[in-house]
Amino acid sequence: MKFNFVDKAIVFISVLLTGFCAVAAESLDGRTIAQMVKNRPDGDTRTSDMEMTLINKGGSTRVRKISSMAMDVGKDTKQIMFFLYPNDVKGTGFLTINYDDMNKDKDKWLYMPSLKKTRRISGKSSKTDYFMGSDFTFDDIGKRNVDEDIHTLLREESKNGHDYWVLESKPKKNDEIYTKKISWIRKDCLIPERVEYYDKLSTLQRVLVNDNIENIGGFWTSTSMNMENVQTKHSTHITFSNQKYDVEIDPKIFTVNRLEKGK
Template identity: 60%
Template structure:
């Protein structure tokens, strides 16, 4: 029994040493590499809440496909009528030197708008509190990551990471992120403005497994400076579904569902 106890202690020390060797970048890369299927589908309910409490609800359908280290996504608004048919297409590249491609289709104008790299970082998506960049997958090396500490949040052991964007054109000066160690999922992120004041706060909850993949079902982004909030509920999530690569094209974006 004494020998077994000593072996277990040695394993614990070894594991702790291995965990201590992780850098902020290592952890963020693990988050990006977390298994979530090669393709994904969900119906989305987006609720925009003004400081006064007035609410607007929007509904979407969303598809995503990983192609190597890159990701393509397309989503279409299905409700209400004034935004129905609006589509958003992104091609997210893992190569930090390659600018992501983003297009927004506006059916009322029958026009496709290409979102520039600068606009994607500072403009908000369809009146929400998420920027266009927030709606896509970022390359790990777009930011410099530092492991600040470990901390327990909502009963879960987390890594706390500070990420500073390398591009000074970003809307935030730094982001502090809490990442659950058991499932490698973000549960909170604080975004600071150029004056180093808290600007927006993201919280993610209702995390469980769907088809064997860790999945979040609810996220809220609040602009703490204006009091405006956006709540996103992910429903009917499916993984590794059959999807044609032709879905993620500008012609499909303009054709709609």
């Protein structure tokens, strides 16, 4: 069979692309994948309504409704949340500023209207205390610097029509509530669909599941999540609605003074 110039060009380009893909695949180590997840496009600003359902071991539930706003300022992220329902938590606000600099402590404030007092959440409390009776710690809310952990790509998997990277992340410091996380990251949208948290005894403690993943306004989004503490049998289910991206938000709203005034 004779090859003409076009055929030879096609073969040459195919070889180049094959080599490029092989190099690209080899370069996807654990840290690279973790950085891709952190850099997943989610707009410069974000707003949403949240319904949080707390479910105890016996199946009893408590429902809370929350309004959330977030803004990126360079590589840092500011987020403020206001509880709207029920009355016993209405007016409660939570403000967090996550710094990309891993050597700079994150700023977190919780305003309790019943006490008319703002509590600063810092240090060990941020990493070990649970947020408003949920199964999320204060530190779970917000972005984490990639280099706070050592990331290892364990394997790749395919299931339910999706391809995943299975990533192990171990904190470099021992002041976390967990010793490692194992995340199943969907390759198409860079969202961790499942995250397993292991306690100080390396026993499975909590499982986070992000489901109902949709593309909203050009951004991949999980519209519901469930965090279950498999040891206590308590779980927290959150559904998101009215999710909007790149909307106008007054940057002055991300202050303690505004937090204490409520939504």
